[in-house]
Amino acid sequence: MMMEFDRFDPPPAKFPGNVPAIRVQANADHWFAAAEALHAAHAHFLSLWGADDRDRDNCFRIYGAWLLPDRVVVIENALRDVANPHYASLAPLFPAASRMQRAVYDLLGISTEEPDMRRWLRHDGWPESVFPLRRAFDGNQQYPVTSEPYPFVQVEGDGVHEIPVGPVHAGTIEPGHFRFSVVGEKVLRLEERLGYTHKGVGKRFQAMPQAEGHWLAARLCGDSAVAFSWAWCAALESITDTLCPPRAIALRALALEHERMANHLGDLGALGNDAGFAFGLTQFSRLKEDLLRTGAALFGERYLMNFILPGGVARDLPAHASALLSAQYLKLEESVAGLRSIYDEHAGVQDRFRETGRLDHAPAEQLGALGLVARASGIQCDLRVNMPWPPYDGLQVQPALQTSGDVAARAQVRFDEVFASLRLCRALLADLSAGPVHAAVPIAEPGSMGIGLIEGWRGPVLIVLEAGPEGSIRNCHAHDPSWQNWPLLEYAIIGNLVPDFPLINKSFNLSYSGQDG
Template identity: 50%
Template sequence: MEHALGDIELTLTPQAGGSAIWRFQLDPARLPSFARAIQDEGGQLLALWGADDRHLGRGYAVHVAFLSSVGLIWSRSDLAGESPAYPDLAHIFPQADRMQRAAFDLLGIRARDAADDRKWLRHATWSEAEFPLRKDFPPLTAARSPLPEVDAYPFLRVDGEGVHEIPVGPIHAGTIEPGHFRFSIIGDRILKLEERLGYTHKGTEKRFEGMDLATGAKLAGRVSGDAHTAFAWAYCMAVESACACRVPDRAAWLRALFLEIERVANHLGDLGYLGNDVALAFGFMQFWRLKEDWLRLSARLFGHRYLFDCIVPGGVATDIDSAGRAELRALGERIAGEVSELKHIYDEHTGLQDRFAHTGIVKPELAARLGLSGLAGRASSQAWDARVQFPCAPYDQLDVAMALQKSGDVLARAEVRFAEVFESLRLIGQLLDRLPDGKLGAPCVPAGTPCEGLGWVEGWRGPTIVALRIAADGTLDRVHPHDPSWQNWPLLEVGVLGNIVPDFPLINKSFNLSYSGVDL
């Protein structure tokens, strides 16, 4: 396809499978002008990652996934030489900052002239001269050198009269994932928050290397356990594109059913916790009662409470019969009714409204400037939902309604969740009513030469991407899973400014970002 961005004419190659994913090879020197052209037409940078391609007779490569008016543009820029580098993109798209730093920590490819070149995923486990994702880095280092006690990360300090710091984590007081938050405060007000993540880095990307395609689907689903279906589907979409495998209609419809079930489960849980965080334990108990009913039905119908391993390369591993359809439809209707009642209570509860409204605001202009995506983005007027604008099958036949709010506060993020629960339950009804007959899977056979693919799914948090290359022997050569939390975490730092410290847990929960999904 010929496409013009500003004065740049490009030839985009559609990815096999026909969804709105376009491939494009780009000279690294032209990356900044291309990024600016994307920005000028209102697009975003979704993901940036690197690869070691030396075993293919090339050097290294930097890959970028841009969101644009035609869909997702996946660019690859080959980097030659002994000290591979590419022009900094964070001055155009600030969300690229941590992705660029992670790409350096893992591969030693540098963003030239970047304002922030501190380490990100690397703590004290490997040295700054080692790069775990290079092919010559040993995957299993049996002899582990003792760790230095501290990570020695250069936080940005705030000085001045009356300013003091509150360090929180990595191990938190609640049942949540580990990470470090460094607050600088005056009195009760937050003057600055700096996040330090990477604690759950467990070598996921390296682990994929050499894995067979079926095992890779299981690992992809465990990048972030609460977004299992989103990652497993994105991974399988990438594999199927690389192998030119066409998924049967029934399997595609069941995948969408699973994705919407996952969205409802997570939103119910979050709506309960948001109530809990403003001392309305009633809300927690009610929403978690509904969530538990929902999970138990998934276990009974599909064999797993969170639908783990139900999506496999080529299709799905489980089916639903007519009795199961009736049961799921009935529970969906009951939950929609009960959530309506509970929403009425949340709307009427002045204490809750007082805490939700005007708390943790991310204004639409800032959300656009910093690339806030997914659910949190839609709460700040960022009208992107892949199911709506660039629907893959079966969403192209479903007419999804996008939830949108503009106030960008905790209340807006709760409202988006409410709207998405109702919409997902409606979609589940549609999916059950119109589920086509047919096979559950098709053979997925690697080409025998190195082949690449990318999958893009609107998970419950937002745009979830998996890009991969399959080696000539049919095993995985390089897999990069991308969680939307990458671009959303920096907005939490901004959203809490000027708020009181006791509102931090509430604001944090209203974003509910993944740690494991970005620590990898």
């Protein structure tokens, strides 16, 4: 793959981060050619974002990031036409880029020739002429909400009707709008409209010192607090040459695996419930609560919003942690194994799970699935396996893989990953080295850029951090894999029944807040 980029001037450079990454500076011509080369190499499209650098070298920049089997490639494209900044759309090659391009336009006013450039993150809360991530824009500026209709795609034909759902949903879940076009019970088309929880985190990061960024990162997506705060710290540590003590690194992984298990247990219960099997919800929610309570007793919090910080972790485990955790893992393993066989043998549950919300391997690959959803459709992608960063480089993670791509497959991946996480937690505890859990972190050199990429429970979460002067943050781009997987939910629901939507949606369990930013 390096060959493809040899002709670039300057040649590809190492991109500091917790995983192997290279940074390629492309011009307008090479931007699309590079994307084509990556497409030909079956790279997974990871993220797209932009920056206003007119104050520094009079250009806007657009960045794309891809996952190759063994490294991350970041392509950078400086847009010199600042009056009309534009770039070649990546959507023809990577459909997942479409919504990201719309978001980049909403935030920065950088455009593409893509036909669908409907607003995505901007609803009615700020004027069309305002681009919040432009440097001159004052982030504290407020505008009254106006009411602009959003042009949903209309489906026409005999007997077709629409069901609008949200943004306030019937359950205790995040806000978003779903527009179903149905005939009878059958879904012809689902169109999602997201962005309701957009909180302007990109602008918010720019107003924070580096020493506090992890605090916001942990709150980008509450169920992935460990993954995002670790990614943030990994990015900062990579540009400050900070070496985390081995004990802190192991504790971070322990926290990440706990986060994975807690979310998977919650989802497995909710999946049972959505299939009319309330017993599953009761049992799994109890197991999740047990895990959270142990976490609270040992890590100091039920949800680890404040555990990971630059240079290490906030607290060490108490002395009795290992014995307590080992006992809990044993109970958890026995319970989950028992519940798995109950789920597997329950005809009613399996009838709802199997063949429902199918996402086959080919469309999953073409549309760019990531994380858990991809692994349930036969795509082998897990950063802990492909490019294991410490401490995963010493743990030999076994990837969970299913091929049927239905609700059943996504449930099985969760079961497998709970058991895999238990194994990892035990290995981490067994090898836990003594020593400090925190190292001092210096201020990063202005202009330096680092990447943090962590396999959270949903999939890879990305932070790209660019340092500003005197310990400030110049840019921080956060990316949740839900960006990729939300459009796949639209695909997986086609031809299914409306009442199966909650079940299919839960089997994906994507983040609104993580996507909306």
